[in-house]
Amino acid sequence: MTTREQALDQVIELVLLFNEDMDREFARLGLSASRVHLLWELRQRGAVTQRELADALKVSARNITGLVDGLVETGFVTRQPHPTDRRATLVAFTARGAETMAAMARDHEDLAGSLFDGMPDFAAFVDGVGHVTTRLRAAMAEAAAREAGA
């Protein structure tokens, strides 16, 4: 196996580890990756319609109905009537939902410290991450073009 293949394996190992850590952390809060994704968008955008959430998360409207149902039941968000469009509903944080997301942001800061504190060549690492991200995006675009052509 080449040095590059070993490096890719190490990156994939890190990806799996990150997934595991996030899932464990979300489960601790009574959440899932999908529900956190929705809450994250809500935090970026403020109260929004389910339609906007469906577009943002790139999932079906039906799926948003289910995710919001779960988040309402567990007390993270509420459904409110849209002020002008009576077909639509607005999804907004409860106090608990807003606090949970604030706590998640604090954990995020702490984690950034834990992971990078004392790293020998932080700048080169960050450059490398950027390099890999760019290359992976290009590879995905190429694969998508190949699919479309085929």
Place this chain on the structure above:
Amino acid sequence: MTTREQALDQVIELVLLFNEDMDREFARLGLSASRVHLLWELRQRGAVTQRELADALKVSARNITGLVDGLVETGFVTRQPHPTDRRATLVAFTARGAETMAAMARDHEDLAGSLFDGMPDFAAFVDGVGHVTTRLRAAMAEAAAREAGA
């Protein structure tokens, strides 16, 4: 936002991108992440019992029944009687399954080339990945200990 938080966001972005790329690639082959994980273990170990797969993937025996059912239906593996233990079944690759995994290994090599070719400071990047992996493992162990204590 600190430089470290920005770096963590970039790493998380890369993690999400990798997940997306892998899922897309697996779907192209008629597979899912869970099924590929099983096939990957099968490739490392050769023909094994479902019990061994359940332990390796850290999922329930019931779940393995379902995954193997799907992989048999789609022609990637077969179930064979265990030579000495009549309770157990051995899971083995079909020709198609073996070819699919060989192709995946080739794609893996190609990807390693695409991602790291021309990276300015490859060694520092690899060291950084190792650093972050170690720190993340430590943080997870600490969180698990805190859970157990609480």
Place this chain on the structure above:
DNA sequence: TATTGTTATACTCTATAACTATA
């Protein structure tokens, strides 16, 4: 007519519990 969100239905991945066949 078009859009928003829901009900109906189905598939995958996951779990626990009860059970069968075998060790």
Place this chain on the structure above:
DNA sequence: TATAGTTATAGAGTATAACAATA
């Protein structure tokens, strides 16, 4: 008694299609 794997059941996340209310 213990183990391997299945059936039974349940819940989350995903999809498409049909439908109701509203624009």
